[in-house]
Amino acid sequence: MARTRILVAAAMALLVAATGTAAAGVDLDGPHTARHQAAAREAAALTGSAKLYRPYGDDITFTFDAHLAAKDNMRPEKAYGTFSFSHYVDGGGGWAKGRIDCLVTGGKTAVMTGIVTDSDTPHKGRRVGISVTDDGRHDRVGYSWMSADADELTVPRCTSLPPFETIKKGSGDFQVLQWYPEYPTRP
The missing domain is CATH 1.20.5 (Single alpha-helices involved in coiled-coils or other helix-helix interfaces)
Structure with missing residues (x-):
């Protein structure tokens, strides 16, 4: 008993x-499957704002509001949203803002591209690429124009340099939502 x-x-x-x-x-x-994730939330996202660390007083800010809807899970070129960046030092510099045209995330890293719609820099009308790593403590950012001349700014969709810049301590709040691609099953 x-x-x-x-x-x-x-x-x-x-x-x-x-x-x-x-x-x-x-x-x-x-583990979470793509189907489970897509039913529960959007497919991918990159949001937040942060200032880059520069020892000489540069004021550089990146801001993102990029999303990929669950229904477009396997079509990262359907991403939507906005981005902006600015760089000022010693009273000079420039700014740009634009619309997202591609977003892919892997773990805590995101790569997005977008068309600059308004700017006082040579970026206006060009596609630029930006990458972000959101590790919660030491976020990083990379951007395509670091290695390009003004005449060569346009990049293919979802392409950027790796995140090589560090974020100013206490300024970052990037959030990367993991993408779970769903591949068709083989017959």
Whole structure:
């Protein structure tokens, strides 16, 4: 009789634990699948703003509001949203803002491209690429124009240099939402 009570108690504990885990939103079937993720949220995102670290007083800011809808999970060129950046030092500099035209994320890294729609720099009308790593403590940013002449600013969609710049301590709040591509199953 005592053994039966122990088995019943153990079964009840397992049931309560499983119900509590499921209610907490944990996937009991293993890693998150693309289908599970797409049903629960947008496919990918890059949001936030931060200032770059520069030891000589440069004021450089990047801001993103980039999204890929769940319905467009396998079409990163359907991304939408806005971005902006500015760079000022010693009273001079420039700014730009634009619309997102591609977004891909992997882990905590995002690569986006967009067309500059307004600017006082040579970037206006060009596609630029920007990358971000959001590690929570040491965010980083990279951008395509670091290695290009003004006449060669345009890059292919979803292309940028790796995140090589560091963020000024205390300024960053980038958020990268992991993309889970869903590939068709083979027959």
